[in-house]
Amino acid sequence: MKTRITELLGIEHPIVQGGMHYVGLAELAAAVSNAGGLGIVTALTQGTPEKLAAEIDRCRTMTDKPFGINMTFLPSLTPPDYPGLFEVIIDKGVGVVETAGNNPAKWLPMLKDAGIKVVHKCTSVRHALKAQQIGCDAVSVDGFECGGHPGEDDIPNFILLPRAAEELEIPFISSGGMADARSLVASLAMGAEGMNMGTRFIATKEAPVHDNVKQAIIDASELDTRLIMRGLRNTERVLNNEGVERLIEKEKNLGADLKFEDIIPEVAGIYPKVMKDGDVDAGAWSCGMVAGLIHDVPTVKELIDRIMSEAEALITQRLCGILKA
Ligand SMILES: Cc1cc2nc3c(=O)[nH]c(=O)nc-3n(C[C@H](O)[C@H](O)[C@H](O)COP(=O)(O)O)c2cc1C
Numbered sequence: 082m083k084t085r086i087t088e089l090l091g092i093e094h095p096i097v098q099g100g101m102h103y104v105g106l107a108e109l110a111a112a113v114s115n116a117g118g119l120g121i122v123t124a125l126t127q128g129t130p131e132k133l134a135a136e137i138d139r140c141r142t143m144t145d146k147p148f149g150i151n152m153t154f155l156p157s158l159t160p161p162d163y164p165g166l167f168e169v170i171i172d173k174g175v176g177v178v179e180t181a182g183n184n185p186a187k188w189l190p191m192l193k194d195a196g197i198k199v200v201h202k203c204t205s206v207r208h209a210l211k212a213q214q215i216g217c218d219a220v221s222v223d224g225f226e227c228g229g230h231p232g233e234d235d236i237p238n239f240i241l242l243p244r245a246a247e248e249l250e251i252p253f254i255s256s257g258g259m260a261d262a263r264s265l266v267a268s269l270a271m272g273a274e275g276m277n278m279g280t281r282f283i284a285t286k287e288a289p290v291h292d293n294v295k296q297a298i299i300d301a302s303e304l305d306t307r308l309i310m311r312g313l314r315n316t317e318r319v320l321n322n323e324g325v326e327r328l329i330e331k332e333k334n335l336g337a338d339l340k341f342e343d344i345i346p347e348v349a350g351i352y353p354k355v356m357k358d359g360d361v362d363a364g365a366w367s368c369g370m371v372a373g374l375i376h377d378v379p380t381v382k383e384l385i386d387r388i389m390s391e392a393e394a395l396i397t398q399r400l401c402g403i404l405k406a
Pocket residue numbers: 098099100101102104123151152153180181182202223226227228229230256257258259277278279280281366367368369370371
């Protein structure tokens with residue numbers, strides 16, 4: 082397949098792996114890039130410029146294909162060294178940056194000067210238009226189904242993607258709820274020129290996370306995610322578990338009085354416990370509704386090859402067959 086996204090990102094298949102805290106390490110990013118997609122290393126998991134530089138070097142020992150870096154902008158009491166992280170990205174000659182969480186305008190001039198392609202991930206048409214206006218090369222349009230932060234508008238991808246297609250001139254990637262060839266073909270039909278997957282890539286052999294996490298995703302159905310932190314306007318879709326139920330109980334009891342400090346035990350420092358130690362009930366960790374469509378743990382290459390060959394069959398046989406009928 083050739084789309085504006087495969088051309089822009091220099092990849093064989095229109096498939097991107099979204100940045101994921103404690104999942105988007107060199108092993109997964111390299112596996113996705115080696116399989117013809119775009120792998121993405123998550124900068125904030127590394128935390129410091131020195132560690133990010135080392136992770137980029139490590140990724141380069143595993144692939145000679147292009148890969149990207151995710152830069153997530155979050156409200157934080159002790160913000161990470163964003164200037165230092167961007168400096169490393171530029172010095173290391175990384176070709177693509179996925180920004181998320183906030184408008185990346187402040188950083189765009191230095192990224193563009195360095196010839197870096199910027200894909201901004203956003204959850205609404207108005208934010209996508211803003212990204213286009215400030216000069217982003219593409220956007221990832223993240224629907225309400227997505228694992229992680231779906232924003233506050235709650236528009237699912239069957240509406241959001243065609244709406245994005247109506248408004249945008251720059252190419253866009255579908256994100257949220259994407260798992261297989263059906264997702265890819267439907268995304269292309271709705272105007273996207275590639276698809277981004279998060280949760281699906283966690284349940285792969287190369288994802289550098291504890292097997293309990295992969296099993297929890299396989300065991301989960303589409304009914305097993307919950308939205309948390311809506312009252313704080315920081316809504317996150319997570320896999321339900323004991324910690325999340327505790328958190329939701331606090332949200333119910335405290336109502337409008339809920340403060341971030343009230344839920345620190347359920348949300349702070351959870352990722353290493355889940356992803357490294359396999360304590361999947363430790364607290365809140367992002368997971369998409371798409372868990373209901375995930376039933377196996379293939380290698381990344383098996384997954385991407387399967388998506389591409391089934392997508393071709395879906396288009397040439399099922400869809401063309403319907404046309405001729
Ligand atoms: C465990 C997990 C961690 C994530 N961490 C981040 C992150 O640090 N930064 C970010 O921009 N998106 C993050 N995301 C969102 C993904 O990049 C992607 O947008 C989302 O997973 C797409 O929805 P899907 O899970 O239905 O495929 C995370 C998602 C998951 C499942």
